[in-house]
């Protein structure tokens with residue numbers, strides 16, 4: 001039996017790896033971050049069941065890492081490909097973590113003591129992390145990584161504190177990047193999504209008003225493991241909000257920006273409003289929508305439950321502008337009431353913008369390295385949307401998850417299992 005390579009260790013990549021490994025196929029799972037898990041590891045709860053996201057994903061992450069048929073190559077990237085279906089030769093760069101993974105116990109002492117604070121991309125830049133870090137508490141593998149862009153020892157030959165305090169002797173400032181060559185029969189691309197930054201939608205004030213956030217920032221704010229330990233706080237005095245507005249399609253379905261529907265945001269905003277009300281049961285939410293796309297099994301009922309049990313009001317309008325009250329930092333939303341044909345105002349303490357799901361930043365580079373095509377929006381192209389939904393334009397290379405188009409976790413997992421079944425045909 002031949003090996004299979006999976007690129008991207010989000011829920012789609014993990015599912016494909018487990019399906020293949022369980023049938024006896026050996027898998028390499030290449031993930032560019034120091035931990036597998038992808039976006040799902042950073043979500044609070046998941047719609048439409050409102051289950052804890054990491055509680056569902058963490059067992060799969062651990063099973064994947066400890067599976068005898070899976071080699072996880074984290075902090076790694078694919079940089080070269082030769083050959084053809086059934087016999088690909090792949091070059092992978094494994095970046096130095098400057099920590100000996102066989103010795104690190106993940107105790108975290110180095111992270112407490114490291115003096116260098118840097119913007120924390122895993123909390124949507126809402127707080128800081130250290131130069132030596134774990135991306136999030138449930139990271140797999142639970143091994144420290146030194147960020148060589150910021151570490152004082154690696155950039156200025158100063159500090160060296162982590163080496164002195166690590167009782168396990170795990171710090172190794174001399175570690176070098178490694179190039180690994182693999183021979184695989186098939187490849188599954190599962191590099192996931194990135195999100196549009198809505199600064200150019202000036203009318204909504206993102207980046208100008210303290211209490212306007214994106215939906216990804218909200219996921220971290222409402223999460224007990226996030227920067228505010230799950231408490232919603234408003235500027236300027238840290239008070240908790242009593243009224244929140246969620247604005248849909250902020251850049252999605254917009255011919256000037258991202259013409260596609262991001263597919264999950266309507267349901268995610270309902271989930272987010274429910275969670276806010278679960279935290280503070282007098283809290284009211286307003287969801288401004290163009291079309292409420294609650295199209296799947298039990299989704300419509302979910303939206304109705306939000307209205308009935310969680311103080312959600314749906315408003316069919318695309319707000320024209322948001323203004324900030326300079327004293328209270330409250331936000332005044334201007335929108336047209338369709339029924340009355342009037343411009344109305346709604347004052348809230350926090351606004352959450354549902355921004356478009358885009359292809360992961362690295363998708364074009366990966367596509368070029370692999371010699372596969374992307375579509376007009378930059379997502380990985382399939383040969384035929386209806387008949388061959390997991391086949392890319394190169395035989396032997398398959399696709400799964402949000403790098404193909406925006407989709408929810410269930411659809412990502414389904415596509416991952418389909419891609420694994422196709423890859424298995426080549427692995428034998």
Ligand SMILES: Cc1cc2nc3c(=O)[nH]c(=O)nc-3n(C[C@H](O)[C@H](O)[C@H](O)COP(=O)(O)OP(=O)(O)OC[C@H]3O[C@@H](n4cnc5c(N)ncnc54)[C@H](O)[C@@H]3O)c2cc1C
Pocket residue numbers: 007008009010011012013030031032033036037038039040043045046047048076077078190191192193195215216219264268271357360362363366400401402403407408409410412
């Ligand atoms: C704010 C928000 C809330 C959401 N809430 C829900 C919800 O409640 N319920 C639901 O069903 N769905 C939700 N979704 C959608 C859900 O996040 C996606 O369906 C799911 O994460 C897709 O999984 P994936 O594996 O395709 O991509 P990702 O989760 O993005 O994982 C891709 C992985 O590939 C890695 N990667 C990227 N580039 C490379 C590279 N070049 N080489 C190697 N690795 C690479 C990434 O680091 C990442 O680990 C939400 C999405 C957002 C943005």
Ligand code: SF4
Pocket residue numbers: 099103104105106107108109110111143144165166167168169170171
């Ligand atoms: S590097 Fe050392 S101090 Fe840091 S987490 Fe690992 S074992 Fe603990």
Ligand code: SF4
Pocket residue numbers: 113114115116131132146150151152153154158159160161162163
């Ligand atoms: S050597 Fe680098 S990672 Fe270690 S404590 Fe100093 S700044 Fe932090």
